[in-house]
Amino acid sequence: xxxxxxxRAREARRGFIKNLAGGVGLFAFGGLLGKLITRTGRxxxxxQIDPAKCTQCGNCSEHCVxxxxxxxxxHDFSMCGYCRICTGFLVTDPAKLNEGxxxxxxxxxxxxxxxxxxxxxxxxxxxNLCIGCGRCVKGCAAFGNGSLYLQINRxxxxxxxxxxxxxxxxxxxxxxxxxxxxxxxxxxx
Amino acid sequence: xxxxxxxxxxxxxxxxxxxxLLMSSVASGQQRFPPxxxxxxxxxxxxxxxxxxxxxxxxxxxxxLLLAMGFGAWALLWRRSRRMIFVLAVACLLYxxxxxxxxxxxxxxxxxxxxxxxxxxxxxxxxxxVLSVAPLVMALFLGRVFxxxxxxxxxxxxxxxxxxxxxxxxxxxGLGLLRYVVLGVVVYAAAAGSFLMCRYDPFVAFFRFxxxxxxxxxxxxxxxxxxxxxxxxxxxxxxxxxxxxLAAKWTSRGVSVTPDECINCTLCRDACPFGAIVPPxxxxxxxxxxxxxxxxxxxxxxxxxxxxxxxxTGRTVGGLxxxxxxxxxxxxxxxxxxVLSERETxxxxxxxxxACARCYLSCPRERARLKGEGEPVES
Numbered sequence: 329x330x331x332x333x334x335x336r337a338r339e340a341r342r343g344f345i346k347n348l349a350g351g352v353g354l355f356a357f358g359g360l361l362g363k364l365i366t367r368t369g370r371x372x373x374x375x376q377i378d379p380a381k382c383t384q385c386g387n388c389s390e391h392c393v394x395x396x397x398x399x400x401x402x403h404d405f406s407m408c409g410y411c412r413i414c415t416g417f418l419v420t421d422p423a424k425l426n427e428g429x430x431x432x433x434x435x436x437x438x439x440x441x442x443x444x445x446x447x448x449x450x451x452x453x454x455x456n457l458c459i460g461c462g463r464c465v466k467g468c469a470a471f472g473n474g475s476l477y478l479q480i481n482r483x484x485x486x487x488x489x490x491x492x493x494x495x496x497x498x499x500x501x502x503x504x505x506x507x508x509x510x511x512x513x514x515x516x517x
Numbered sequence: 518x519x520x521x522x523x524x525x526x527x528x529x530x531x532x533x534x535x536x537x538l539l540m541s542s543v544a545s546g547q548q549r550f551p552p553x554x555x556x557x558x559x560x561x562x563x564x565x566x567x568x569x570x571x572x573x574x575x576x577x578x579x580x581x582l583l584l585a586m587g588f589g590a591w592a593l594l595w596r597r598s599r600r601m602i603f604v605l606a607v608a609c610l611l612y613x614x615x616x617x618x619x620x621x622x623x624x625x626x627x628x629x630x631x632x633x634x635x636x637x638x639x640x641x642x643x644x645x646x647v648l649s650v651a652p653l654v655m656a657l658f659l660g661r662v663f664x665x666x667x668x669x670x671x672x673x674x675x676x677x678x679x680x681x682x683x684x685x686x687x688x689x690x691g692l693g694l695l696r697y698v699v700l701g702v703v704v705y706a707a708a709a710g711s712f713l714m715c716r717y718d719p720f721v722a723f724f725r726f727x728x729x730x731x732x733x734x735x736x737x738x739x740x741x742x743x744x745x746x747x748x749x750x751x752x753x754x755x756x757x758x759x760x761x762x763l764a765a766k767w768t769s770r771g772v773s774v775t776p777d778e779c780i781n782c783t784l785c786r787d788a789c790p791f792g793a794i795v796p797p798x799x800x801x802x803x804x805x806x807x808x809x810x811x812x813x814x815x816x817x818x819x820x821x822x823x824x825x826x827x828x829x830t831g832r833t834v835g836g837l838x839x840x841x842x843x844x845x846x847x848x849x850x851x852x853x854x855x856v857l858s859e860r861e862t863x864x865x866x867x868x869x870x871x872a873c874a875r876c877y878l879s880c881p882r883e884r885a886r887l888k889g890e891g892e893p894v895e896s
Contacts, residue, residue: 335861338859345767346767346768346769347769349657350657350658350767353654353657353767354654354657357654357657360630360650361646361650364630364633364646367633367639367640367641368640368641368642368643373640393725393728394725395727402564404564405563405564406561406564408553408561409550409551409552410553411550444555445555445559448559450559452562472549473548473549473550486618486620486725488620489620489621489625489628489629489712489715490712490715492716495711495716506640
C-alpha cells in the first residue's frame, strides 16, 4: 500500500476510535445522569439545624464561613415561660439580678427583656447582634422550657456544598432538607 | 445464669428508656414552667422564622451554564473569535464566580455525584448533576469548552496571565500527574461524605470576599504564580480538569489552530501559553528493553501503591482502590511517554487545550481567511 493510503487509513482508524469512545462515554454519562436524576430535590436543598440534636457546643459562631455566622438564635414564644429570672438571659450565678452586661449570658447583648405584666417578662432576640454562640440556648434548655434554639437563617446562609459547621458539629445536628421545606422548627413537648 | 443475664438486660433497657425520655423532653422543649396566663390582653409574637419565596435559582444557574457552554462552543469552533470567548469568560466569572460565590462548581459537583453513588439516602442537587456531567459530555466531542468559557476559577487565573513562561516539558508532565492524585483523594473522601475540595478551594475566598487566612494566602499565591505560569491550578491541581483531560482525549471536532490545512509554518507553537500545541514527529515503537522496564514499573507500582493505600487507610478496600488508581495513573503516563504516535503537522493536544482561542490569530491560514483571500491548501 502506498504512503498516502496508509495515512488515510490511519486517519480513518483514529477517527473511528475517537467516535466510538465518544459514544461509549456519552452512553455512560447518560446512564449516570438517568440513574441519579430521580434522586434530585426539586429545588435543591438547604442546610438546617435539627434542634432535637443540637448540643449547643458553640461551634456555630466559630466555624461558619461568614462573619458573623449565618446561625441565629430563634425564640419560640409559644413555648416560653416568660419568667422573671430567665435562665437563658441571666448567667447561673449573677452578681446582681439586673440587666447588667456582666450578668447576661449573651456576649453581644442581643436579648432584650421587656416587662409585660406581673410576673411575666418578654424576651426578644435582635438578630443583627446575635452571633449564634448558643449560650442562651444552653441555659434555656438546661433550666427552662427550651424555647430558645439555634437555627440557620435562610436569608444569610450561602448554602455551601459542604457546610463548614456541619463538619465539626458535635451533635451531628446539621442536615440538608429540601428547599421547599425551608425551616426545621423545634417540636413542642 | 441466663436468667440473671436477662434481668440485667431488662434493667439496662429500662435505664436507657428513662434517660432517653429525659433527654427527649429537653430536646423537644419540656414545659418546666407552665404556659403563662396573660390577663392584660398581651398577644404572643409569632415565631420569627422568615419563609422566603424560593426562586428556582439552581435551575436558572444550570440553564445558564448550558447556554454559556453552547454559545462558547459556537464562538470557539464556528465563529473562531477570541474576543467573544474572552467576554463570555468574564461574564461567567462575574455570574458563577462573584454573584453565586463560586459554589456550586463542577469540581465540587463531582463530590456530590460520588456521595450520591455511595449513599442511597443522599439527595443530590440538580445543579450538581448538570454541572458535573454536561462539561464532560461536551469535552468528549468538542474539547474543554467549559474550561475556557464557563469556569470562574479558570477565568480568574486567565485574566491574571500577563507574561506567560514556558514550563519545561518534564516538569509539566510530572506536575500534571498531581491532578489525578487530587482527583483520587477527593473522590475517596467524598464517598465518605467529606468534601475536601470545598474546604481547600483556593479561589472561593475571593469570590465570597471572606475566608480564612490560609485560603486567601493559597489563592493569592496561585494568582501571583498565574501571572507567569498560565493557569497553574487548572494544569496541576484541578481534579475536574483531570476528568476533562480524560474525556478530551476523544475529541473529534475540537479546536483546530488552522481553519483548513496546516502548512507547518511553526508560528502557532509559542502562541499557546499552556503548551497545548504539539509539533510534528515521527512515530516510535517500543524496544525490548523499554517494554521490560514498563512491565516492571507496572507491577511495582500496582503492588506498592495498592498495598500502601490499603495500609495507610487502615486496611480498607477503598484505600486499596485509591492506591490502585495511583498505580494506573503512573503506568498510563509512562506508556503515553513511551509509545509515540506519528504526527505530520502541528496539532492541538485537546487534553491540554483550555479552549481560550489565543492561538487562532497566530496562524497565517487564519489571517488569510479573515482577509478573505487565499486558496485552500491542496493536500
